[in-house]
Amino acid sequence: VLRGKLDALLALAEATDCRRVRLLQYFGESYGRLACQNCDNCLSPAPIWDATDAARKLLSTIYRVQQVSGISFGAGHIMDILRGKATDKVRQFGHEQLSTFGLGAEFSEAQLRAVLRQLIASGALHVDAERYHTLQLQDGARPILRGEQAVRLRADVAAPAARPRQRKAARGTTPAPAAASLDAAAQQRFADLKAWRGEVAREHNLPAYVIFHDATLAAIAERAPQSLAELQGISGIGASKLERYGDEVLRVARGAG
Ligand SMILES: [Zn+2]
Structure with a gap:
């Protein structure tokens, strides 16, 4: 709103x-x-x-x-x-x-x-x-x-030369400290989850951290939840996020997309 x-x-x-x-x-x-x-x-x-x-x-x-x-x-x-x-x-x-x-x-x-x-x-x-x-x-x-x-x-607010967004792109390539201890499979899940979050953020015109913090994505990647109930136990996932994103997160964490 x-x-x-x-x-x-x-x-x-x-x-x-x-x-x-x-x-x-x-x-x-x-x-x-x-x-x-x-x-x-x-x-x-x-x-x-x-x-x-x-x-x-x-x-x-x-x-x-x-x-x-x-x-x-x-x-x-x-x-x-x-x-x-x-x-x-x-x-x-x-x-x-x-x-x-x-x-x-x-x-x-x-x-x-x-x-x-x-x-x-x-x-x-x-x-x-x-x-x-x-x-x-x-x-x-x-x-x-x-x-x-x-x-x-x-014309001045919609000029063809738009504000540069390099800073954002550069930040996206830096590995998050939260994910440093993950094994290879979990690293892959973490990368997939971040890519998914980036898409959702862009689609909804929201900053990525509003969707999920890196620490939450790292925790999901580490635990590889198989059900909504398992997902619910992870810190940073409240009821509304579970309802809104739960199925999508499970799908991405399973490597199905
Ligand atoms: Zn007037």
């Missing part, structure tokens, strides 16, 4: 139209005029990036995966398809066959995330927090898909 609020505030910052109108919209009120003529966006309009093309490609990808697979997916997976990244998950669902696969290769992930935030804030998309933060099309998506409505972002 907090994440959703942060996203809504970010979307507000990235908007190109009147701040007052947006802010009142956010709180469910209407201003009664189109613009206040008094906020920074009204007084000195920022350079604009026309994100209509990116928005249409995102929306049609979300539409297609739902049609083909019958379920909804999160932002990470949708962006992978659009950017032409044939990940294991993309291949698993055959989504590299979609006509939108690779169609948005020119967009950075930062740009696409900014567009997604606008689409969510404007009611074209809904994030289902109960179902792994999957994205679902709303009525507001129709005029954009039909080409009747444009999507505009401030």
Whole structure:
């Protein structure tokens, strides 16, 4: 829920139209005029990036995966398809066959995330927090898909040269002290669990440690639990994490994926 609020505030910052109108919209009120003529966006309009093309490609990808697979997916997976990244998950669902696969290769992930935030804030998309933060099309998506409505972002917040993420990548390659004492098989489980956690974090747009700490993953890798009951005894796994991730963790720890 907090994440959703942060996203809504970010979307507000990235908007190109009147701040007052947006802010009142956010709180469910209407201003009664189109613009206040008094906020920074009204007084000195920022350079604009026309994100209509990116928005249409995102929306049609979300539409297609739902049609083909019958379920909804999160932002990470949708962006992978659009950017032409044939990940294991993309291949698993055959989504590299979609006509939108690779169609948005020119967009950075930062740009696409900014567009997604606008689409969510404007009611074209809904994030289902109960179902792994999957994205679902709303009525507001129709005029954009039909080409009747444009999507505009401030050029400075969605610039093609996105913030570098090297620091994060470098950190991922450092072995965690928690895993130092594991034997070879457990090391492999630990690596698999970390890869799985990275995917989940990206998909849900959350920091990895919010999913599980390294120490918890190391403990799982060491004990190689075979059942939810065995998993439950491990420190760092509460009831809600057990319910949300238990089956997936067991599958990964067994080496089945
Ligand atoms: Zn204004």
